Amino acid sequence: MDSANLDFINRMLEQDSELREKIKDQVTEFDKKTRTMTGLLNKIHSTPTAQLPLLLDSVQPILESCKETTGAIANLVPANQFWRWKEMWSISLRNAVFSATLIEYLRSGTLLTLPQVSDILGIQPEWQDKFTLAAEDYLHGLISLVNELSRLAVNSVTLGNYEEPLRISAFVKDLFAGFTMLNLKNDALRRRYDSLKYDIKKIEEVVYDISLRKLAPVSGK
Amino acid sequence: MSKQTTLNTRSAIIQVFDGFRNELDDHNDRRERLIKSSRDVTNLSKKVIFLLHRIMTDDASPEDQDDHARAARAVSKSRDKLKEIQNLFAGFSHELQGERFWRYQRAVSPGLQEYIEALSFTYYLETGRLISYHEVQKTLSDAEGNNYFPLSVEDYLLGLSDLTGELMRYAISSIPRRGGRAKANEVCAFVRNCKADFESFTPYIRDLRKKQNVTSQSLEKIEDAAYAVAVRSSEYDLPPEILDDLVSRTMSSAFGGDHGGSTRRKRPREDDQEGMEYND
Numbered sequence: 001m002d003s004a005n006l007d008f009i010n011r012m013l014e015q016d017s018e019l020r021e022k023i024k025d026q027v028t029e030f031d032k033k034t035r036t037m038t039g040l041l042n043k044i045h046s047t048p049t050a051q052l053p054l055l056l057d058s059v060q061p062i063l064e065s066c067k068e069t070t071g072a073i074a075n076l077v078p079a080n081q082f083w084r085w086k087e088m089w090s091i092s093l094r095n096a097v098f099s100a101t102l103i104e105y106l107r108s109g110t111l112l113t114l115p116q117v118s119d120i121l122g123i124q125p126e127w128q129d130k131f132t133l134a135a136e137d138y139l140h141g142l143i144s145l146v147n148e149l150s151r152l153a154v155n156s157v158t159l160g161n162y163e164e165p166l167r168i169s170a171f172v173k174d175l176f177a178g179f180t181m182l183n184l185k186n187d188a189l190r191r192r193y194d195s196l197k198y199d200i201k202k203i204e205e206v207v208y209d210i211s212l213r214k215l216a217p218v219s220g221k
Numbered sequence: 222m223s224k225q226t227t228l229n230t231r232s233a234i235i236q237v238f239d240g241f242r243n244e245l246d247d248h249n250d251r252r253e254r255l256i257k258s259s260r261d262v263t264n265l266s267k268k269v270i271f272l273l274h275r276i277m278t279d280d281a282s283p284e285d286q287d288d289h290a291r292a293a294r295a296v297s298k299s300r301d302k303l304k305e306i307q308n309l310f311a312g313f314s315h316e317l318q319g320e321r322f323w324r325y326q327r328a329v330s331p332g333l334q335e336y337i338e339a340l341s342f343t344y345y346l347e348t349g350r351l352i353s354y355h356e357v358q359k360t361l362s363d364a365e366g367n368n369y370f371p372l373s374v375e376d377y378l379l380g381l382s383d384l385t386g387e388l389m390r391y392a393i394s395s396i397p398r399r400g401g402r403a404k405a406n407e408v409c410a411f412v413r414n415c416k417a418d419f420e421s422f423t424p425y426i427r428d429l430r431k432k433q434n435v436t437s438q439s440l441e442k443i444e445d446a447a448y449a450v451a452v453r454s455s456e457y458d459l460p461p462e463i464l465d466d467l468v469s470r471t472m473s474s475a476f477g478g479d480h481g482g483s484t485r486r487k488r489p490r491e492d493d494q495e496g497m498e499y500n501d
Contacts, residue, residue, distance in 0.1 A: 112228075
């Protein structure tokens with residue numbers, strides 16, 4: 001290999017290596033934030049409904065702070081290279097989606113859209129080719145949400161809340177109906193999608209249990 | 222906050238997921254198309270490599286008096302086929318514009334690396350050198366110099382690394398022919414340099430280590446062949462071209478005009494006499 005070519009290749013490899021390090025640092029930060037949120041949100045399984053808003057408020061600032069991290073990463077990624085580096089932060093991003101959608105569900109019982117989650121995480125539309133919320137990451141986040149809600153259905157009953165499992169059941173069934181519309185390949189998303197039916201089964205069993213024992217409220221809401 | 226509303230009905234959710242379905246279908250379909258195109262590229266590239274081996278080891282053709290003429294013919298035929306492959310790339314480059322390239326890079330990578338192997342083999346036969354990154358990128362661009370897509374350093378290095386395997390085959394099949402021993406030594410030195418250069422890249426590129434191991438094996442094969450040549454020729458105090466002549470004439474007299482470089486029939490006794498002539 002002639003020396004000009006050798007130098008060029010070495011320079012390219014060095015640059016990529018340095019960039020990888022910088023992105024890794026940001027991802028570590030991102031990871032810390034999402035883990036903290038997940039830790040706090042774990043308390044919902046032992047928090048009475050009345051105290052939930054306070055708990056959710058405590059998570060809010062951390063969610064806000066994710067904007068700095070997404071901005072920092074977007075700043076590092078060269079133009080058009082989103083798909084080249086995205087695996088580095090996929091896990092953290094999916095966890096962030098999970099936290100954001102869980103908080104919204106607990107507040108309003110509804111589902112945050114992908115653009116709304118992007119907004120909350122400070123992801124700008126003009127970063128499209130550098131940092132964006134891809135459909136697959138949003139969907140993975142939603143599946144984690146369903147996993148969590150099936151647990152919540154069980155624990156709500158333990159806490160004496162007999163309405164929550166019914167709400168969760170309706171919500172999760174709607175989500176599942178959406179998921180069944182997708183033509184999935186045999187990838188990780190497909191495997192996790194397959195696990196949804198076990199969550200639904202679990203929730204149905206809770207609904208069944210409390211219905212039989214007439215614990216559930218008889219009339220509408 | 223956001224102007225949009227959250228989703229709270231099944232129909233709203235279904236509508237959003239319908240959009241996801243279209244998006245995922247679009248992506249998966251494109252990926253399948255590109256994988257098929259990559260296979261077409263691989264196919265054609267392998268044909269180029271076989272073509273080069275075939276021409277370089279073909280002794281029967283009367284027009285190839287020396288290796289240079291043969292190489293020139295091989296290169297010229299190969300360039301036509303390489304152009305076909307480049308046109309294939311041009312054909313699907315529209316699917317790889319902007320940020321899409323990196324999304325589908327893995328789908329086109331196998332074909333691309335095979336093409337680089339064929340291209341660099343041709344380049345070596347033409348120039349005796351290793352093709353540079355910029356020269357490869359140039360073949361993947363249109364007349365105005367716009368690249369069909371960015372060439373990743375990984376694909377460049379991995380494609381180039383496979384070249385050493387082909388060179389090993391080339392060197393070893395050259396040996397029985399006229400001038401083949403010198404050729405084997407040349408190729409041996411070249412592959413040794415390649416291996417050395419690539420060693421410094423291996424920490425950066427995951428799959429390069431495996432390919433380096435294959436290169437090492439190829440190099441050893443060529444080294445063993447070069448050793449055998451050196452040991453045997455030291456037993457006869459003759460210039461290498463004369464040795465080659467002796468061998469090829471022995472071949473043709475033993476098997477007739479269809480084999481070896483010479484088409485003249487000679488009986489063993491005549492060969493001995495001619496060999497003695499050169500001894501003073």
